Amino acid sequence: MKNDFDVKMQEFKEYISRLEYLRSTIAVLSWDASVNMPKKSVPYRGEVLGYLSGEEYKLETSDKMKEFIDYFSAAGELDDVSKAMLRTVKKQYDMYKKVPEEKYTEYNMLISNAQSVWEDAKNKSDYSMFKPYLKKIIEYNKEFADCLSSSENKYDTLLDIYEPGITVEKLDEVFGELRDAIVELLRKIEKSGVKVNDSFFRKKFPEDRQEAIGRFALDKMGFDFDAGRLDTYMHPFTTNFNNKDVRITTFYRDDDVRSSIFSCIHEGGHAIYEQDVPDELQHTLVGMGASMGIHESQSRFYENIVGRSKAFCKFFYPEMLKTFPELKGISFEDFYKAMNIVEPSLVRTEADELTYSLHIIIRYEIEKAFMSGKVTVDELPELWNKKYKEYLGIEPENDAEGILQDVHWAGGMIGYFPSYALGNIYGAQFLHKMVNDVPDIFDKVENGDLDSVHQWLKENIHKYGAVYEPQELIKKVTGEELNAKYFIQYLNNKYSEIYNLK
Numbered sequence: 001m002k003n004d005f006d007v008k009m010q011e012f013k014e015y016i017s018r019l020e021y022l023r024s025t026i027a028v029l030s031w032d033a034s035v036n037m038p039k040k041s042v043p044y045r046g047e048v049l050g051y052l053s054g055e056e057y058k059l060e061t062s063d064k065m066k067e068f069i070d071y072f073s074a075a076g077e078l079d080d081v082s083k084a085m086l087r088t089v090k091k092q093y094d095m096y097k098k099v100p101e102e103k104y105t106e107y108n109m110l111i112s113n114a115q116s117v118w119e120d121a122k123n124k125s126d127y128s129m130f131k132p133y134l135k136k137i138i139e140y141n142k143e144f145a146d147c148l149s150s151s152e153n154k155y156d157t158l159l160d161i162y163e164p165g166i167t168v169e170k171l172d173e174v175f176g177e178l179r180d181a182i183v184e185l186l187r188k189i190e191k192s193g194v195k196v197n198d199s200f201f202r203k204k205f206p207e208d209r210q211e212a213i214g215r216f217a218l219d220k221m222g223f224d225f226d227a228g229r230l231d232t233y234m235h236p237f238t239t240n241f242n243n244k245d246v247r248i249t250t251f252y253r254d255d256d257v258r259s260s261i262f263s264c265i266h267e268g269g270h271a272i273y274e275q276d277v278p279d280e281l282q283h284t285l286v287g288m289g290a291s292m293g294i295h296e297s298q299s300r301f302y303e304n305i306v307g308r309s310k311a312f313c314k315f316f317y318p319e320m321l322k323t324f325p326e327l328k329g330i331s332f333e334d335f336y337k338a339m340n341i342v343e344p345s346l347v348r349t350e351a352d353e354l355t356y357s358l359h360i361i362i363r364y365e366i367e368k369a370f371m372s373g374k375v376t377v378d379e380l381p382e383l384w385n386k387k388y389k390e391y392l393g394i395e396p397e398n399d400a401e402g403i404l405q406d407v408h409w410a411g412g413m414i415g416y417f418p419s420y421a422l423g424n425i426y427g428a429q430f431l432h433k434m435v436n437d438v439p440d441i442f443d444k445v446e447n448g449d450l451d452s453v454h455q456w457l458k459e460n461i462h463k464y465g466a467v468y469e470p471q472e473l474i475k476k477v478t479g480e481e482l483n484a485k486y487f488i489q490y491l492n493n494k495y496s497e498i499y500n501l502k
């Protein structure tokens with residue numbers, strides 16, 4: 001006979017399944033809207049998605065949900081999966097319930113207007129158009145932070161939404177250290193006088209062959225094409241409906257062949273993570289990646305730590321020459337260096353592996369400043385440009401290249417940016433542990449065996465889904481807390497060799 005707890009748990013899982021079905025339906029329809037849908041269908045699809053999101057909201061905030069939360073909160077010691085289920089639904093419930101409903105409605109209106117104003121403002125490179133919207137978005141976010149938590153630091157509350165457990169105190173420490181190390185390394189690279197030529201990649205290559213090499217890389221990595229798809233979309237992304245259907249997109253540029261290859265590898269890293277989550281975690285809401293930052297650690301691990309490594313390049317170089325006879329005559333040395341060229345740029349999404357984190361740290365420092373009221377929205381463009389000059393040595397000439405660059409703030413996402421750089425830091429911590437566990441792993445990679453990397457990630461990270469929060473997971477996998485030490489070491493080693501630094 002089943003006891004009361006088991007009956008309730010069964011009921012809870014059935015309820016959660018309904019929520020999962022709705023979410024995956026929304027995800028399929030959203031994917032379709034980007035990849036396949038005819039233009040004229042936009043308004044109707046909007047209606048459908050609006051209706052389904054309303055149904056999702058009802059399930060997330062119902063009295064029934066409250067009943068489950070109260071029951072399991074009082075049920076005593078829970079196993080790790082049940083604990084994670086409770087934590088996940090409670091966080092969502094509180095997010096909606098602690099903020100007055102009319103505030104959310106006002107805010108959603110503001111955000112949808114802000115995004116189209118931002119687009120217009122960016123096209124005209126005119127920050128003054130967007131400024132009043134940003135001011136309101138920041139005010140709302142401060143209010144939300146106060147509703148959600150009694151924490152002194154409102155920015156901490158926002159950070160916790162995207163990367164649980166991360167605080168300003170911790171980020172000041174790791175980002176501060178990382179920033180100083182990268183800036184120092186960058187100055188050395190600039191002084192080295194070494195010039196890397198990557199012009200042979202910056203050409204038009206046939207799209208079908210770009211796709212072929214992308215599929216080749218995905219297959220090698222272990223992306224399961226029977227449980228996923230690759231399609232084309234202007235902004236590469238990954239979406240998953242469950243662990244048996246994970247889809248990625250890429251974009252074929254005609255001015256740089258590296259772009260689609262690395263976006264396939266990057267999105268492939270996200271996708272493999274989702275495909276690897278075990279079946280037992282279906283219908284729990286925690287059958288997915290642990291957090292934004294951990295997700296980025298997996299995509300960047302494949303893209304940079306593996307994909308741009310000398311070992312992988314050695315394996316990949318002959319494949320590239322075979323696929324693109326246009327590259328004939330390019331030496332391996334030049335090929336490898338061009339895969340890893342360092343070039344400070346103004347645009348985050350086009351940044352190289354070394355300077356990428358600086359773009360994020362600048363955004364973090366600016367968010368921290370406006371959330372604490374240390375700067376006003378009037379001062380933001382100047383602060384942005386000053387930081388670019390100071391860290392990257394270059395300065396935007398207009399608002400479009402500077403303060404208006406990203407859509408995140410217009411979309412209400414304050415506190416999201418740090419996840420990207422945290423991914424780099426987590427990734428290097430995982431690398432350190434992986435090489436300790438399997439010392440010859442990069443020899444295998446050099447021979448085209450990426451399976452050992454995949455198995456290590458699966459066994460140490462992917463199999464847990466979102467059962468553990470990021471800081472807990474890092475500790476569990478590496479035995480250490482979050483720290484920037486290994487990422488700094490990795491960058492120093494790699495770029496000292498490429499740029500002949502003493």
Ligand code: CO
Nearest residue numbers: 266270296299
């Ligand atoms: Co990503």
